[in-house]
Amino acid sequence: MNPLTMRVLLDNWEDRGLLHRVRKEVDPLYELGAVINTKEGKEPFLFEKVKGYHTPMAAGLGGDRELLADSMGIKASELIPKIIDSIVNPIPTTLKQTGPVQENLVTGDFDLADLFPIPTYHADDSGAYYVSGILVVKDLSGQKRYTSIRRMQYLGGNRTNILITSPELMEQYAHYEEMGEPMEVAVMFGVVPAVVLSSQISTHLYHTDKLDVAGALLGQSLDVVQCKTVDLEVLAEAEIVLEGRMLPHEREMEGPFGELAGYYGTRTPQPIVEFSAVTYRNDAIAQTIFPSSYEERLPMALVREATLFSTVRQVVPNIKAVHIPMGGVARYHAVIQIKKKHEGDGKQAALAAFASDKDLKHVVVVNDDVDIFDSDDVEWAIATRVQASDDVFIVPGAKGSPLESSHHLKGVTDKMGIDATYPLGKEELFKRTSIPFAVNLEDYL
Ligand SMILES: Cc1cc2nc3c(=O)[nH]c(=O)nc-3n(C[C@H](O)[C@H](O)[C@H](O)COP(=O)(O)O)c2cc1C
Structure with a gap:
């Protein structure tokens, strides 16, 4: 049964060595946040002694995909x-x-x-x-x-x-x-x-x-x-x-x-x-989330991914997955993975994404051989499969997010779609290198 209470969840994670229990007293003025921020909100903390209080405080519970799941x-x-x-x-x-x-x-x-x-x-x-x-x-x-x-x-x-x-x-x-x-x-x-x-x-x-x-x-x-x-x-x-x-x-x-x-x-x-x-x-445990940390960004990103996936699927049924990365502030960037079946699928997926979420600024669409959770792999696809004059489109002056500084400056937001999928029928040219089998390094040391 999944833990329904925060205290049971903290116990569960502590038993499995997943919780940082801080016994040293921390000041709620900057110091507590600074400690949470050493793990960017991705790892759970329980602060036993918060200066001036008898109540412990928890943080960092929902900033990592694996732990949140x-x-x-x-x-x-x-x-x-x-x-x-x-x-x-x-x-x-x-x-x-x-x-x-x-x-x-x-x-x-x-x-x-x-x-x-x-x-x-x-x-x-x-x-x-x-x-x-x-x-x-x-x-x-x-x-x-x-x-x-x-x-x-x-x-x-x-x-x-x-x-x-x-x-x-x-x-x-x-x-x-x-x-x-x-x-x-x-x-x-x-x-x-x-x-x-x-x-x-x-x-x-x-x-x-x-x-x-x-x-x-x-x-x-x-x-x-x-x-x-x-x-x-x-x-x-x-x-x-x-x-x-x-x-x-x-x-x-x-x-x-x-x-x-x-x-x-x-x-x-x-x-x-x-x-x-x-x-x-009784024995209450307070809770906080460090602002702008992964713990603030991830829940927003996940909900947006769910909406984006459903919307894009209406026009590009061969969509495989979406990722709203944390580096894009959990709302301005999206990477969409498709199994390309028709020319135009890539740009159509990007257009559908922009239509579904006004905050999105830059959308990259990749083939299903690209790991969309690995920013290096996405960059590799952009580097080796994109010719800007054909594959990049920009829609100037659309609606954007008022929370974003460059939008603030301009009053509107430009949208950039990057179709990083390769043309149909060119599979041989874009075939990834591979090694026939995997090994376990331990067996060789
Ligand atoms: C940690 C955290 C802090 C947030 N702080 C605010 C905030 O101060 N003001 C706000 O309007 N939205 C804030 N949000 C976003 C809203 O909670 C979110 O947009 C909202 O719940 C979506 O529901 P709605 O459609 O009912 O607005 C925050 C989200 C998180 C995860």
């Missing part, structure tokens, strides 16, 4: 089919009267910083931030539940900012503002990677309940409990939950903050969340 009991190669299947066949959550996350309750006059660590990460960040909390909201009808991750800057007391870049959620908040009412939110910490992964599924595209999708990723229904002070449900097995309200017509300045692409986001006025309650398990 392992947390769901599958292999890395099964991730994309699993995500697609889980979106199509979600497993509904089970409502319980009570759960471990409500073993302790804090209400009244509290200061968030007194309860659990709130780290500061990059040199020029404007302050301490919650980066990894899974935000739970309901849609306007109150019937549908959505999760996502939105960073929250600690403002003192029981207040934070919240940065929401999704137009749908901001429209929903605007609706509440028009009525002069707050929007209820809950924020969960201490969850397994499947919950982070499912939170990255586009609401706009699928309108699915992402906690139900997380259940399908894990192969069983997840228990939820009703919050104490807001009308929302949260995971019964989360470590910590903050309950609160986004206030109408209030803004405070947010940023700069070291963001996904490795640059500082600008300082802008953002909405305020006022928290009314904190619930947590």
